[in-house]
Amino acid sequence: MSRSRIFIVAIVIVVFAAVGAYLLFGNNRRTPQNVPFDVTVTDGKTMQPSELKVNQNDTVTINITSNMDGEVHLHGYDIAFDTKAGQVVSHTFEATISGGPFDIEWESTSAHLGDLIVNP
């Protein structure tokens, strides 16, 4: 392929990448929100609600009430909730890492309780 044709292909790819970058990174002007979740964990096996969805840079507060002592762990963000039966345990953090689903587990048994999804 001649140099001029390689140049055309390169231009087409660069334009494609630039439009893609604009679509993904250029429209992100959302104002961060405070997002609280009241979550109930039962027997270290289930969690209600099981899916927590936020947007990147939101300030997230998760209040967990469990009927058992133990640790609920939010992976990816690496946050441990040391629960006491019947008491509310809270953590507040900024959702700086987009992506997921980040597993929320009952740490001692690795039982999957739910997920945190952080949309970019």
Place this chain on the structure above:
Amino acid sequence: MLDLGIFLHGFGPRYDLPAPLFFYIFAAGGVVVISFVLVILFVGDQVGAKALQYPRRAAPLLLPVARSPWPRALGGTIGLLGLLAVIVSGLFGSSNPAVNPAEYLTWIYFWAGLVILSGLVGNLWYLLNPWAAVYDFATRFVRLGPVWKLPNVGVWPASAFYFSFACLELTSGVANQPHVVAIAAIAYSAVTLVGMILFGRDEWLENCEAFTVLFGIVGRFGPIESERDDRGAVSAVYVRPWGVGLLKPAPSGWNRVFFVILMLSTLAFDGILGTPAWQDFNITLEPIWLPMGQFGFFLVKTTGLILVTFGFLLVFIAFIEAVIFFGNRKVDLATTATGFAYTLVPIALVYNMAHNYSYVMVQSQVLIPLLNDPLQKGWHLWPAVVGLQPSFALAQASTIWFAQIVLIVIGHVIAVYLSHLRAGERFRTAQKALLSQYPMLVLMVTYTMTSLLILAQQTTKTG
């Protein structure tokens, strides 16, 4: 510590959110538009043997390195230490895969990382192969001649070993058990070393050693090329554009075609496991496999992998028949199929990069804190790294999506271009070459779209 959740894939979770629909449509549209641009640009290109001539530039600075025995000595030592680390930590370390280096070394550094790196820079397995290093070291002291001549088996044995490895990773359900990984490494090491002793080093490596064959193909995509003189010594080193090495003369035959298709199908199957379509297939067959327990789980997945492989093979052969029909020239089917099979490698390679991008970026970092106490025996070998948390700086969702579609499109462009050159070489006239490329273009667009679709659908739980 970043714990690793559910291990239905070889090992470890992926934090890949499916790409949003608008972005998938944008990427898919881009692939179609760029394909048409390429077809228009190709009109009137060179044909015959000249079609395969690609630009390359001599790199005299690399020649002393290529001639030196030290890169292979160093690479072989690293490869051997890596193999020993997998065996020792797999057998004597924690049974929890999240804290066992054997899992990270095997599935992230070797399987995902080294394949990507070899595509980018060249065949690194040539330097790192621990079994070749052990054999070469042993021959300094002992004469190891072949006992038997290897029958003319092509790369069918390598395909069988590669398929077995893919089953270990994707269908066995035990890839996340460190002792299983260690035992598999010991068994394969024994088979490879005995094979080299009985049948000859190069004969075994080139026909039966799955990773030598695999990285040989992946390395052809890379930008480094060497030439050897009559005595086998490196006489020149060149740099070349990525991908064009796949046009270099290579052994042909159905065994080679099958190996390439197996590469494509195992990669695709890894992604398919995370799609709703697979979940539906799995649920439909539950009454059959569920009563068989773990074996049923293995059976249904292995059946899926075999079906996908033969599905890919049949589709590929059908399209090659169409290519030959439109090319309107009498050519050997196996040779033509081999030549075109290699042109699909860029799509597979970029899909592999896109699929594993965040997995490699994030999970590779989790190994570092484990170096303080690799066997979980309470050691304090490197306390400074204990609290290290993986950085997501290059693995934010938007960054991952952007990297994925740019990689997919670049791979598609390279594949379409290589296929066009191969058609010029095979069909000899510009018109026939162009005509023959329409079915190949349809196949490549379909394959790329499938890659995008899988990336847009995959989920952490099973991907």
